[in-house]
Amino acid sequence: MSASLRFLGAAGTVTGSRFFVETPHARVLVDCGLFQGRKPLRLRNWEPFPVDPGLLDAVLLTHAHVDHCGFLPALLRAGFRGRVFATRGTAELARIVLPDSGRLHEEDALHANRGGYSKHAPALPLYTEEDGEEAASRIEPLAFGGDTEVAPGVRAGFSHAGHILGAGSITLTLAGPPERRIAFSGDLGRPEHPLLRPPAPAPAADWTLIESTYGDRSHDDPEVLEALAEAVSRTAGRGGVVVIPAFAVDRTEVVLFHLRALTEAGRIPPLPVFVDSPMALAALQVYRRALREGWDEVHPGLHGREDLLAPRQLEEVRDPRASRKLCKTAGPFIVVSASGMATGGRVLHHLAERLPDARNSVLLVGYQVPGTRGHRLLSGERAIKMRGRYVPVRAEVRNLSAFSVHADADELLGWLRQGEGRPELVFTVHGEPDAAAALADRIDREVGLPAVVPRDGERVRL
Secondary structure, three states, X not given: OOOEEEEOOOOOOOOOOOEEEEOOOOEEEEOOXXXXXXXXXXXXXXXXXXXXXXXXXXEEOOOOOHHHHOOHHHHHXXXXXXXXXXEHHHHHHHHHHXXXXXXXXXXXXXXXXXXXXXXXXXXXXXOOHHHXXXXXXXXXXXXXXXXXXXXXXXXXXXXXXXXXXXXXXXXXEEOOOXXXXXXXXXXXXXXXXXXXXXXXXXXXXXXEEEEXXXXXXXXXXXXXXXXXXXXXXXXXXXXXXXXXXXXXOOHHHHHHHHHHHHHHOOOOOOOOEEEEOHHHHHHHHHHHHHHHXXXXXXXXXXXXXXXXXXXXXXXXXXXXXXXXXXXXXXXXXXXEEOOOOOOOOOHHHHHHHHXXXXXXXXXXXXXXXXXXHHHHHXXXXXXXXXXXXXXXXXXXXXXXXXXXXXOEHHHHHHHHHOOOOOOOEEEEXXXXXXXXXXXXXXXXXXXXXXXXXXOOOOEEEO
């Protein structure tokens, strides 16, 4: 039996990152993410896992976003008993993300049962908050730059991916003879992330999987801060509220960093900034600690600068009652709330309250998976369905995608060009079909490396 790689997710779509590596002696899953977006994708989270979870030796996580780690509690419920590895930052953030994900699944089931809009009676959660806590407790932290045996004949090393705190590209070394290496980019960050070191160049490997979320476009960096400043100032002038749906991990921190800088520079008025997301506030504490303690992935020049994540009038909203009160409070102010694609969480209450009023604005600061409410807002839909009812959209909606902490097409090519060695083949994953195909074409033409877009479920011999 030869080693093989099977694409169980993030092939032809952005979410559901799951890559199965099998050797004569071991079975390893790289990433264990949730599918998000359109209903057919979300339903895949409920399907039996294509590989018997009880036969897996190990799971490795590139980072703590739910589309890369959020299926782990369900995998444990299905019988997985192996080991789980990630960096320290990912392990710390997963202790926040996974229980919160379970809680949201429980809340969604509860709302569906109360509202009667589920086809299932009763609606059940995919997993619970307790399941999320159990899954997070299983993660064993590994340092960047090491080389650790994670399963018989399989060693793993992490290099900086620069995407969020703890994010790492993973290189698996498969025992020979001959010894072979396969690299997984995970999600790659921007070279100019305001808080984190840039991604390390692509590691030497025989095969490389590279994300392609923005594989067909470039970020409009020079204009994004001006667009943010104009939108905030314009909304404040109307007496409105700025709602920023932001991923609880990293996007919230990046937004707070820039709001503080713009306020200090006098480019926006000094407005109250409310962070209304328990998960975002918990993640914010991890980021502040990373800055204070000088974690390895933090820019060396920012060690000790936790103040960078504290706008002048920052208000942390923890109590649900305070959140409900904020929904009814008159502007002007800014509210940052999860989730980033408006798929769940407290941001839904803010959107339901603010979208019908033209004085308000909604700023989308990251990638919006097709099928999500964020993508519907981005597409200009005039009514958005939430909690079983339609809400009219009269607020100003702006797309500020350059705030994304995903590398764009040019930066992805740069990651490959600067890498060590030349892989035999590159797979473009974690992107919509057009983006993945566009990046594969550019890799072939401009970098001179053969590149393909794998099919969902495809198995490749290594």
